[in-house]
Amino acid sequence: GHRYPLLIAIDQENGMVQRLGEHVTLFPGNMALGASDSPELVTAVARATGRELQALGINMNLAPVLDINNNPANPVIGVRSFGEDPEQVARLGLAAVRGYREAGIISCLKHFPGHGDTATDSHLALPLIPHDLARLEHLELVPFARVLQAAGADAIMTAHIAFPALTGNPTLPATVAPTIITGLLRQRLNFDGVAMSDCLEMEATASTLGIEQATVRALEAGLDLILISHRYDRQLAGLAAMRTALDEGRLSPARLQQALRRLQRLKARYLSWERLPQPEALRQLKVPEHLELQRRSYQRAITLLRNHQGLLPLRLAPEQRLLILIPQKEGASRVEDQRYPVEALIASIQGYHPNTEARLLTLPLAESEREALHTDITQAALVLLVTVNAYLDKDQSAYINWLVSEAACPIVALAVYNPYDLLACPQLTTYLLTYEYTRPAIETASAVLFGAAHPQGHLPVSLPPLHARGEGLSY
Numbered sequence: 092g093h094r095y096p097l098l099i100a101i102d103q104e105n106g107m108v109q110r111l112g113e114h115v116t117l118f119p120g121n122m123a124l125g126a127s128d129s130p131e132l133v134t135a136v137a138r139a140t141g142r143e144l145q146a147l148g149i150n151m152n153l154a155p156v157l158d159i160n161n162n163p164a165n166p167v168i169g170v171r172s173f174g175e176d177p178e179q180v181a182r183l184g185l186a187a188v189r190g191y192r193e194a195g196i197i198s199c200l201k202h203f204p205g206h207g208d209t210a211t212d213s214h215l216a217l218p219l220i221p222h223d224l225a226r227l228e229h230l231e232l233v234p235f236a237r238v239l240q241a242a243g244a245d246a247i248m249t250a251h252i253a254f255p256a257l258t259g260n261p262t263l264p265a266t267v268a269p270t271i272i273t274g275l276l277r278q279r280l281n282f283d284g285v286a287m288s289d290c291l292e293m294e295a296t297a298s299t300l301g302i303e304q305a306t307v308r309a310l311e312a313g314l315d316l317i318l319i320s321h322r323y324d325r326q327l328a329g330l331a332a333m334r335t336a337l338d339e340g341r342l343s344p345a346r347l348q349q350a351l352r353r354l355q356r357l358k359a360r361y362l363s364w365e366r367l368p369q370p371e372a373l374r375q376l377k378v379p380e381h382l383e384l385q386r387r388s389y390q391r392a393i394t395l396l397r398n399h400q401g402l403l404p405l406r407l408a409p410e411q412r413l414l415i416l417i418p419q420k421e422g423a424s425r426v427e428d429q430r431y432p433v434e435a436l437i438a439s440i441q442g443y444h445p446n447t448e449a450r451l452l453t454l455p456l457a458e459s460e461r462e463a464l465h466t467d468i469t470q471a472a473l474v475l476l477v478t479v480n481a482y483l484d485k486d487q488s489a490y491i492n493w494l495v496s497e498a499a500c501p502i503v504a505l506a507v508y509n510p511y512d513l514l515a516c517p518q519l520t521t522y523l524l525t526y527e528y529t530r531p532a533i534e535t536a537s538a539v540l541f542g543a544a545h546p547q548g549h550l551p552v553s554l555p556p557l558h559a560r561g562e563g564l565s566y
Contacts, residue, residue: 095358100151106527115143116381123526125173126548127391130186137187141194146372151197155187157234158207163511174551181237202250205231217295223256246285251295272313287316303332315350389535394548397522404542411472415449420479439537454486476504478512488515
């Protein structure tokens with residue numbers, strides 16, 4: 092009986108945040124695409140992603156992320172951002188929106204008004220950003236304003252972050268703040284599309300306001316679509332809170348009708364019962380042109396930041412032993428889907444150099460483990476040191492610095508997540524970046540290590556102490 096089909100939405104940001112696994116074509120995430128700095132490539136990836144979502148009956152992607160990752164300590168944005176330059180983030184964000192539109196997919200800009208400059212994960216607690224409006228307009232708001240001006244937006248998702256300089260309240264999430272939604276987004280940026288919340292089950296709202304109160308206050312503040320994404324009992328509680336607020340006059344029917352009109356207008360633009368995908372659409376998954384785009388986009392991403400000793404590409408004789416050292420790590424935040432592909436990494440390296448052994452390390456190292464590792468190192472011709480956010484991990488940082496001081500053989504560092512690990516050990520002289528530990532990123536990095544592919548990426552964030560010494564690429 093509905094005039095239009097339901098919205099079916101997903102977080103298919105690509106890279107570290109993608110929900111569909113190997114059933115669809117894996118594409119680089121934002122920071123890996125930022126390393127290519129190619130709007131054409133970003134549009135092609137968004138278009139291909141959108142076509143595969145369409146084939147599965149998914150009509151809305153909660154992407155692209157327009158947050159600016161100008162805080163290396165950010166535990167939840169990081170490589171989900173295109174980088175730290177607001178103009179680049181705006182340029183590539185606009186390219187992504189165009190790609191999704193070409194595929195007929197509803198896109199959603201997030202996380203308004205900016206989640207980049209925080210060291211707190213809003214899945215776990217309420218972050219606070221102290222900046223005033225002038226600073227936000229100079230930095231965080233630039234991508235949102237540019238995209239709205241150039242192309243408009245289908246939907247915008249708010250961040251569960253407190254902005255006391257704008258709201259006067261250090262405990263009020265932007266999601267329920269009229270100053271942010273009605274004042275900044277609607278009036279100042281002139282956005283009249285669908286404004287939606289991030290999931291209200293995140294602790295930044297669930298443990299502060301509670302889901303029921305947050306539901307009502309978000310609607311009062313001007314949001315049109317509320318996400319309660321995981322538990323049915325909480326979804327029912329949110330609906331019941333809306334009903335009670337309507338009955339008691341705290342929530343006006345006019346406000347709900349306004350939200351419904353915006354949602355209907357969005358559906359009318361993209362959805363119809365006649366255009367629902369048919370089973371044969373599944374043939375659009377992992378088609379040859381998408382797999383070729385995958386190969387090309389990952390090659391454009393891999394970044395060689397240091398090659399001071401000229402070790403890359405590797406030239407190992409068959410009898411020379413390569414030792415891979417891999418820290419055991421879990422995902423950095425709840426939003427991630429990827430699991431560390433240790434087996435894929437080892438198999439990929441062994442495909443180029445069979446005389447390869449790997450050690451999976453639990454940190455901090457016990458004294459006996461340190462002694463055994465020292466013996467392994469002395470028997471190796473070269474060590475491939477894999478790092479996973481070592482700059483945020485004191486145990487990993489300490490082990491890396493110990494290793495560099497102890498090893499007599501050359502060391503090649505492979506940073507497979509956030510690119511800042513050189514800050515943990517600046518004396519590393521060979522440093523390769525993937526920006527994510529997805530299978531195609533790992534396999535492409537392996538090809539680069541052995542000269543079967545060339546690194547083409549450029550670092551989209553800064554490492555100030557290193558850039559001050561004139562760091563550059565050599566291969």
